[in-house]
Amino acid sequence: MLPAMNAQQALADLTEISSQIQAAVVFDEKGKVAGSTLADPGRAGGLARAAAELLAAADQVKPGETALTQLEVATAEGSVFVVRDGKNRIAATTGSNPTVGLVFYDLKSTLRNVKPAPTKRPPTAGRKKTATAAKKQTAARKPPARKKPDAS
Amino acid sequence: MRRSAAAILGILGGALVGAAFLRRQGAQRDRADLYYEDGSMLSLTNGSPGAERLLPLAREVIRKSRT
Numbered sequence: 001m002l003p004a005m006n007a008q009q010a011l012a013d014l015t016e017i018s019s020q021i022q023a024a025v026v027f028d029e030k031g032k033v034a035g036s037t038l039a040d041p042g043r044a045g046g047l048a049r050a051a052a053e054l055l056a057a058a059d060q061v062k063p064g065e066t067a068l069t070q071l072e073v074a075t076a077e078g079s080v081f082v083v084r085d086g087k088n089r090i091a092a093t094t095g096s097n098p099t100v101g102l103v104f105y106d107l108k109s110t111l112r113n114v115k116p117a118p119t120k121r122p123p124t125a126g127r128k129k130t131a132t133a134a135k136k137q138t139a140a141r142k143p144p145a146r147k148k149p150d151a152s
Numbered sequence: 153m154r155r156s157a158a159a160i161l162g163i164l165g166g167a168l169v170g171a172a173f174l175r176r177q178g179a180q181r182d183r184a185d186l187y188y189e190d191g192s193m194l195s196l197t198n199g200s201p202g203a204e205r206l207l208p209l210a211r212e213v214i215r216k217s218r219t
Contacts, residue, residue, distance in 0.1 A: 022218070074181055074184075075211055093214050093217040
């Protein structure tokens with residue numbers, strides 16, 4: 001799960017560096033809000049649901065070929081940006097005619113910052129590798145032991 | 153008299169042309185740009201089937217962010 005405090009902090013940094021972003025929400029694939037610039041949790045949830053619906057509809061435009069990673073929908077009222085990275089998503093709204101590349105860059109940076117640090121999986125994988133490595137080392141040690149009698 | 157009538161007609165005509173231009177510009181502004189993992193991008197302009205589905209959803213997102 002996403003660390004909520006980190007997401008909130010990352011969004012605070014985002015709105016501080018990017019004056020174009022009016023509202024933003026970080027949520028996961030199930031729509032659970034990890035952080036939002038909106039103070040009301042109900043509104044944040046509604047925004048996340050609407051953004052998830054937009055992303056799901058965009059997925060249907062070109063299904064099955066390649067994964068959709070980000071989108072921008074521009075309207076006369078403003079623009080909507082959604083960026084997806086693994087299980088995490090960030091949605092943001094701006095006014096009309098935003099600097100698209102800059103907004104995407106800021107959103108990706110924010111999403112990278114709220115990513116949970118690898119904690120459980122790598123140690124498990126590391127143990128397996130260590131065990132395998134230990135077996136290999138044991139196997140590597142055996143041949144010299146056989147050679148000793150031959151040598152003498 | 154004729155000059156003032158011509159001036160009024162000119163102003164009205166200019167306003168109509170300006171309004172039509174702004175409306176056209178506004179309609180062209182509505183679009184959806186989709187970016188994919190392989191680096192490809194799909195731009196759906198107003199009137200295309202994909203954009204007709206995405207634009208109302210985007211307006212809903214904007215509405216929810218502001219109300």
